[in-house]
Amino acid sequence: MSSSSAPAAEPAALRPRRLLLAAGGTLIVLTYVLLVVLQPTELAGGLGSVAALVSLVGFLGGGALLVAGVLPMLSTSSLVVMPLGIALNIAIGQLAGSLGLQIYLDAIGTVLVAVLAGPAAGAATGAISNAIWGLFNPFALPFAAGAALIGLLAGLAAKHGLFRRVSTAAGAGLVTGAIGGLVAAPVAVFMFGAAGTPGTNAIIAVFRSMGDKLLVAATKQGLLSDSLDKIVVFVLVALIVHALPQRAVRQFPFARTQRVLGGRGGRSAAARGNDAGTA
Template identity: 30%
Template sequence: MKKFKTRHLTIIALAIALNYVGSNIALVLRLPIYLDSIGTILAGALLGPLAGALTATASSVLSGITTDLFALYYLPDGLLTGLLAGWFLYQHQRSKREIPLVAIGVALPGTVVSSLITYFLFHGITSSGSSMIVQLLSGLGLNQFASITLVQAGTDYLDRLLAIVIVTQVCYHLKKQIATL
């Protein structure tokens, strides 16, 4: 992506809106997944790693100053997600068998970062629904860091897998539509 064009900015704006709406749905419903990376992964897949990272940054800032202050602290996780989604998905058609592996590749580095953020800054208590699972595991005797890491790994993977499945379907249908124009 050498130069931003109007369509690039439009896609990034749409992706930011998708992240914002998704994150607020997850926040209000206290879902154990975040739904804040669909737009990031979409921008990364359509425009490349830098667009994915830019989308994640703008989404975190927007959510952080309007509805969920915690979103600002997890900006590094979003950056990694955007960069890795762009790296794995930009100009690559993935088969259905590859999608779970791509989700691991996108989710794992962010899981490490978000687990450390959750443990050291928030001691396992955040605005997401996954905090309840962390507290449940801690109450059952698992130490706090292991509880956080286990929950983050599971929820990050499911969140990224869902987002990648949605994005690959959108990209597939977009390519079909563009080919018919």
């Protein structure tokens, strides 16, 4: 591929991008810490409004900064697969939501892009996906930063070879889901009072009936649902990418050079045929 990432000879051009990435990451972490430390007792009044605003602006703004920093680094092959991932997220996520399932399945596209095109493309796909989904379902919008994190972690898992086997992909899904659930819980609580699908609400209701605070109940629900969801999503994506023809996988420099699928579509296979065409 002709432009896999920014050339190393342009440190001056890289600096603002790194600054944007650092600012985005810092804003997301600060927002999370602020929300979890604040934990407003009266969500419906007083501090609740600040918490909702901080949650919306902090996570959305952080996601936007990350996208602004990541996009210029992406190759054309990564860019053309991102709309595919976004469309898959929305189409399958909408279906799962309308069926009232306890899991979301709205990150299949993000994880697929992350596995094929890398953590940066995965993070950008997650954030943009939720921003576009917000045009049809505004409730998806504030979860953009969490979606970016899922893409980033899925890409890192792929980079470290965890998608070579279905069992390790499931383990990576469990960890990613747990982290994603922790990040998503404050957004769900402060923006929408943790109301979601009937399935997820049933889980929150169980914890609330045991006397848990709303944030605690939503966090436990997030840990349960998101972990289960990401295990299913990661396993599904692992099965899908292993079923893909080698030619389809080899068109992605990340999947090829990082040997995401082990021997299949790895460097040795690429060296036999197609590397010359990508120079």
